[in-house]
Each structure stands twice: as structure tokens, then as C-alpha cells.
Amino acid sequence: MADNYLVEPDVGFIKEVSALGGQDVKKCFQCATCSVVCPISPDTQPFPRKEMIAAGWGLKDRVLNSADIWLCHNCGDCSTKCPRGAQPGDVLAALRTYAVSEYVSEVKPFQKLAKMVNDPKALPVLLAIPAVIFIVLGLITGLLDFTPEGEEIVHAHFFSTWLVDMIMIPASIFAAAAFALGLKNFVTRMHENALRDGKTDKKDLDPVGIVRGIITSVPAIIRHDKFNECTENRERSTAHMMVLFGFIGLAIVTGIFFVVLYGFQIHGPYSQLNPVKWLANVSGVALVIGSILMLKQRLAKSDQISTYKDWYHIGLALALGLSGMLTEMTRLAGMGGLSYFIYFLHLMFVFSLFVYTPFSKLAHLVYRTVAIGYNEWSGRK
Ligand code: SF4
Ligand code: SF4
Known part of the structure; x- marks a missing residue:
């Protein structure tokens, strides 16, 4: 049986990611083309589709604490092929920038x-x-x-x-x-x-x-x-x-x-x-x-x-x-x-x-x- 996950969206997070270059995140309609064309995404739990969903829903902790946003090399292949122009490569780059300040936020x-x-x-x-x-x-x-x-x-x-x-x-x-x-x-x-x-x-x-x-x-x-x-x-x-x-x-x-x-x-x-x-x-x-x-x-x-x-x-x-x-x-x-x-x-x-x-x-x-x-x-x- 699939795990239940309580969704607690962080709207401020979506706005900040948009301001950092991820403004097209909401255009994603979850077709998964990006995960298929990404040349370096693993076969199990591939990226960046799941990160697009999590970012679009404002699931800040879930997406920022994933190693996968860092495995992306920002080559842009997925953005070129995305049928919705959701720019997944740029969304992941924006998530990384946000993550860097989040990791040191206690100081x-x-x-x-x-x-x-x-x-x-x-x-x-x-x-x-x-x-x-x-x-x-x-x-x-x-x-x-x-x-x-x-x-x-x-x-x-x-x-x-x-x-x-x-x-x-x-x-x-x-x-x-x-x-x-x-x-x-x-x-x-x-x-x-x-x-x-x-x-x-x-x-x-x-x-x-x-x-x-x-x-x-x-x-x-x-x-x-x-x-x-x-x-x-x-x-x-x-x-x-x-x-x-x-x-x-x-x-x-x-x-x-x-x-x-x-x-x-x-x-x-x-x-x-x-x-x-x-x-x-x-x-x-x-x-x-x-x-x-x-x-x-x-x-x-x-x-x-x-x-x-x-x-x-x-x-x-x-x-x-x-x-x-x-x-x-x-x-x-x-x-x-x-x-x-x-x-x-x-x-x-x-x-x-x-x-x-x-x-x-x-x-x-x-x-x-x-x-x-x-x-x-x-x-x-
Ligand atoms: S980012 Fe584009 S290619 Fe990837 S799942 Fe969303 S719509 Fe499909
Ligand atoms: S930008 Fe990142 S997620 Fe997109 S195809 Fe390149 S490595 Fe994969």
C-alpha cells in the first residue's frame, strides 16, 4: 500500500523559488518527459519530475533535503524537451540557490x-x-x-x-x-x-x-x-x-x-x-x-x-x-x-x-x- 503523506504547502517558498528563476514551475502537468530525457537521472525514483511536483506544491522540506536536486548538472536538456515550457532545469537551479541559504539558516x-x-x-x-x-x-x-x-x-x-x-x-x-x-x-x-x-x-x-x-x-x-x-x-x-x-x-x-x-x-x-x-x-x-x-x-x-x-x-x-x-x-x-x-x-x-x-x-x-x-x-x- 502506498504511504500517506500529509501535504503542508509553503506558499512563500513557491514565491521565492519563482523569484530565483523557477517562475515556470506551475506550468508543469507532470508528463515525466523531463525524467525520461534527462541523461543522468537514475532509473529508480528519477528526477526532475518529482522535484517539479514537490516544488509546485510548496513541499519545501521534501524537495530541499533531496540529494537529487544536486545531482542535476543544469545541462538544460529537460527544459528544451519540456512540452509545457516549465523549464525544469531552471527550477532545479533555483531550488539549489534556495537550499544553500536554508542549510545555514539557523545562524x-x-x-x-x-x-x-x-x-x-x-x-x-x-x-x-x-x-x-x-x-x-x-x-x-x-x-x-x-x-x-x-x-x-x-x-x-x-x-x-x-x-x-x-x-x-x-x-x-x-x-x-x-x-x-x-x-x-x-x-x-x-x-x-x-x-x-x-x-x-x-x-x-x-x-x-x-x-x-x-x-x-x-x-x-x-x-x-x-x-x-x-x-x-x-x-x-x-x-x-x-x-x-x-x-x-x-x-x-x-x-x-x-x-x-x-x-x-x-x-x-x-x-x-x-x-x-x-x-x-x-x-x-x-x-x-x-x-x-x-x-x-x-x-x-x-x-x-x-x-x-x-x-x-x-x-x-x-x-x-x-x-x-x-x-x-x-x-x-x-x-x-x-x-x-x-x-x-x-x-x-x-x-x-x-x-x-x-x-x-x-x-x-x-x-x-x-x-x-x-x-x-x-x-x-
Ligand atoms: S517539467 Fe515539463 S516535462 Fe517535466 S513533468 Fe513537468 S511538464 Fe512534463
Ligand atoms: S538540467 Fe538537470 S534534470 Fe534537466 S536534463 Fe540536465 S541534468 Fe537532467
Whole structure:
């Protein structure tokens, strides 16, 4: 006999999902075409039809606590084939954005920041926060010098490396705390959901098993195996891969230079012949080209819903890549004032990447990876 389920619709939730790009959710007439055409949906309890029903009925907890909204790679194949134009791919993207703020909602400052990150009117404030922190802290500590001496352009003479790390290290700890809280809630609720729906036989959560599942899945994630199963929008895979590799490369470079600076006391600027510099330059170029391609593809796709969260996500990746490359190029061209100014902008974007990422669309890098690892461990039926 089928289970009874008491429907308690959350109307506010439907409105918020609509505002985040899921405005066509109510057009769904449950034909299931989307679940059939989705190249990566499993045979048992496939998505995204069941998520469309749950979202349309306002069953917030049921849909947000499902791993399946994160397994979707937003390829858009289902939206292209949907006979009602209900845009299931975009509805799932809106659900993910909503979910990210929901997972951290018990900490009010996190919840407030999550709302701001997805509100275009809050962008000037979000950009002003790092600018004010850098200038005020720099002036108080004397580690910011608006008129650095000497012919050679050295960015650390303008913003001391100490000042940068004094801000970036707490910023990264803040991001780690937000992700830790979000992931704890996400994994707990996802498991309760999976047990209730009979998607797993494993009663107790096993963090080590989930980590093993993540490690097993990493090669397929890096190769974009799932993304490459898309048909209509496969070209998006290349741009996505370039941006991902750009971020990974730059994270490696930052880690190496951190160790070189504090472990071996070797200060920049580093030679262009240094292999780590090559990696930095190649990663920067990949980030810029990948984000431009993403921008171009989104602008060309008139049948895809693009909201502020999508432009913010692409805009930040492009701003980071461009400001990093231009800082370097203007330094090599001997344009001191301009190079220091662009470096300042670059630091603002890096701060935004650390502090705002746990609440933005970019958080999918973490949540999707964990959902895939959880599925691997739980033996999703
Ligand atoms: S979203 Fe579209 S394709 Fe999917 S069930 Fe609804 S109407 Fe059918
Ligand atoms: S957007 Fe792509 S991956 Fe996501 S549900 Fe639709 S077809 Fe599947």
C-alpha cells in the first residue's frame, strides 16, 4: 500500500523559488518527459519530475533535503524537451540557490548574507565591505602605503602581504565555518530523506564512507563525465571545465606561494620563468576564456532563464580572472598606479570569492560533490 503523506504547502517558498528563476514551475502537468530525457537521472525514483511536483506544491522540506536536486548538472536538456515550457532545469537551479541559504539558516548573519548575495540591490554594499576593511585596517596597522617608494612595481609595497593575509585567512575560516554548518545540515537531512524514501538501506551516517565516496567520484567529476552525457547543451561542458580547472590551478598556485613566502621567506614578484608562474598564467587565461564562453552561451540561450544569481556567478569568475591577469600585465608594462589600483580590485574580488561563495551559486562545487559522494556511499537505489 502506498504511504500517506500529509501535504503542508509553503506558499512563500513557491514565491521565492519563482523569484530565483523557477517562475515556470506551475506550468508543469507532470508528463515525466523531463525524467525520461534527462541523461543522468537514475532509473529508480528519477528526477526532475518529482522535484517539479514537490516544488509546485510548496513541499519545501521534501524537495530541499533531496540529494537529487544536486545531482542535476543544469545541462538544460529537460527544459528544451519540456512540452509545457516549465523549464525544469531552471527550477532545479533555483531550488539549489534556495537550499544553500536554508542549510545555514539557523545562524542569522549567514542567512542575512545569503539573502544579500542573491539580491542585486545589495551588490554595492557587498563590494564596499572588502574595500572598507582593507583601507581601514591598512591605515590602522600602517600596512597600506598609497605611495609606495622605488622604481620597481611590487604589489606588496602597496598592500603588505601581512595585511592581505590578516584579512584573507579569517575570510577563509569564515567560509569554512559556513560550509561546515551547511554540509552538516545538508547531509543529515539528505540521509533522513533517503531513508524515508527507501533510497538507501544504510541506517547510520558514516562520514568516512561519504569521504571515500567523494574520493572515488573525483576523477569522473574532473572529467565532467556526467556533463558530457548531455545532448542539447553539451558545449557548455568545455566552458565549465575551463572555469573549474582555472580555479583549481589558482588554488594550487596560492598554496605554493603561501608556503614559499612563509616557509622559505622568498618574496615576490616571482620570475616569469618559474613553472608555478606558468601554472598561474595558464589558469588565469582558462578562467577568463571559460567565463567569457559561459557568458556568451547564456546570452545566446534565449529559452533558458537567467537571473541575477547566474550573472553574479559568471561575473565574479570573470572579474577574478581579468583583474588577476591585468594586475600582472600592467606590472610588466611598468604602469605602477594602474597596476596597484587593479590589484586592489583583485583583492576585493578574492575576498568576495571567499566570504560570499558559501551562499552563492558557486557553492554547488561543494554541495554537488558531497551529494555525489553520499550517493556513492549510500548505494542510491
Ligand atoms: S517539467 Fe515539463 S516535462 Fe517535466 S513533468 Fe513537468 S511538464 Fe512534463
Ligand atoms: S538540467 Fe540536465 S541534468 Fe538537470 S534534470 Fe534537466 S536534463 Fe537532467
